[in-house]
Amino acid sequence: MILRGQTRRRIIGAIATSATLAGNRAVSAKPSSVLRIGWLKGTNTLTLLKARQEFLAGMGAEGIDVEWAGPFPASSPAVEAMTASAIDVTVGSSTSSVVALAAGAPIVLFTYQPLGPQGEAIIVRKADDIRTVADLVGRRVAVNRGGTGEYLLRLAMSRYDLPEGSLTTVYLSPADAGNAFLQGAVDAWAIWDPWLTIALTRYDARVLLDRSAIGSENAIVTLASEEFVARDPKCLQLLFDALLQANQWAVAHPEQAGSMWAAAMDLPSTLGAPLGNHNAVPERGIARGDLKTLETIGRWYRQAGMIGQLPNLSKAIVELEPSLPAGPERN
Incomplete structure (x- = not known):
């Protein structure tokens, strides 16, 4: 992907307007590495992690600093930032991810969250x-x-x-x-x-x-750059564990999760309950079995003339297993 004019300025602006590192990093006295997360204002687990950074405590314990860039208006500009090596991780839909992969974006998918029926x-x-x-x-x-x-x-x-x-x-x-x-x-x-x-x-x-x-088969997926996955698999695993624990909390406390999503998007608190009830659904590691769904989406895009070629989706997923037990109950 080539970054041009407004796109480049949008990415730079999103990163420049990130909150201060003191307020937005997992605690770490001597960080040995940095994880750069591009977050979106949306009903996804990364947004919950930004609001409840106690789930990222494992990062600080391992000397990993977490920086938050954004919010990005959508997945596409966040993926462009990732292509420009400005961020390591972001979130998007499986549909937009297939389009990005078809355009040559150097990304991989590592979590999978089928949308709820009212999503x-x-x-x-x-x-x-x-x-x-x-x-x-x-x-x-x-x-x-x-x-x-x-x-x-x-x-x-x-x-x-x-x-x-x-x-x-x-x-x-x-x-x-x-x-x-x-x-x-x-x-x-x-x-x-x-x-x-x-x-x-x-x-x-x-x-x-x-x-x-x-008849939608869309899902929410968490994305990482190929370079980040190769460089820091330990950090990827820690983030994966944190995402699953935050999602488990959200599924158990949908209205609280919805309230956090509403606050992150500057929406009235009255929308918290429906947002939580519609979107606090289970998330898991992406698996080979999900390839069929992704390939169905890709073939449909190809037949509709929306992408030039079907990407090699089997090379675009990273299968991870939780290294931690189910997260403790948190209020």
């Missing part, structure tokens, strides 16, 4: 007369290019036999898509959480097609 959908306004997928013909639908939104829309079109060109695809970031949806500039929006919960509770929206009706 993504195509939505419309309650007052509009769009009742079926066929009603989208001639309408304007907002998606993020090459990511989850475009995947959801194109998959729905394929599943319900809507021909190419039967509707207008409007490429917008989630934040811009939300404004366009509110103002009536688009008729529908293919989206995931937290924006799905925001739209349903604050934008007078309703679900046209949920994850199951679309």
Whole structure:
């Protein structure tokens, strides 16, 4: 990937606006190495780790300092930062990761978290007369290019036999898509959480097609650079253990996790409960069995003309096993 103009400035800006190292590093008197995490404002376990850094205590004990870069607006610019050797680890969807790998990004996947049933959908306004997928013909639908939104829309079109060109695809970031949806500039929006919960509770929206009706096989994955994995496998294992322990806590305390996600995204505390209940779902190490799902996504992208070639996904996963027992109960 080549970093140009606004993209490079966006990455530099995200890193420059990271909170001070004193407040955002795991405690370590004499760090022997540094782990640079690019975080996103989203309902993922990395965001919880930033909020509850006690799960990273093992890093400090091993002399590893943790630096937080971001927040990045989406996975794509974070992966670009990783390609530029600015960060070591980030998070994204399996769909966006397949697209990044097809473009040659030097990344690997090491955790896998299938989305919950209420984690993504195509939505419309309650007052509009769009009742079926066929009603989208001639309408304007907002998606993020090459990511989850475009995947959801194109998959729905394929599943319900809507021909190419039967509707207008409007490429917008989630934040811009939300404004366009509110103002009536688009008729529908293919989206995931937290924006799905925001739209349903604050934008007078309703679900046209949920994850199951679309047939989505999307998941949240944690990504690392190939260089980092080769350089510091011990640090990778420690982070993996911390992620699983934080996720176990979230599954046991969904509303508390949701409150932390809401705070990280500057959302009203009233959204904490639905965010937690929709997204505090089990996360695990990625496994060979997940390749089938990833390859299905890749083949679908290839057939849809959204990627030029199917990446070698078998070389893009790192299988890890927890080295710690299930995490202790934490309040």
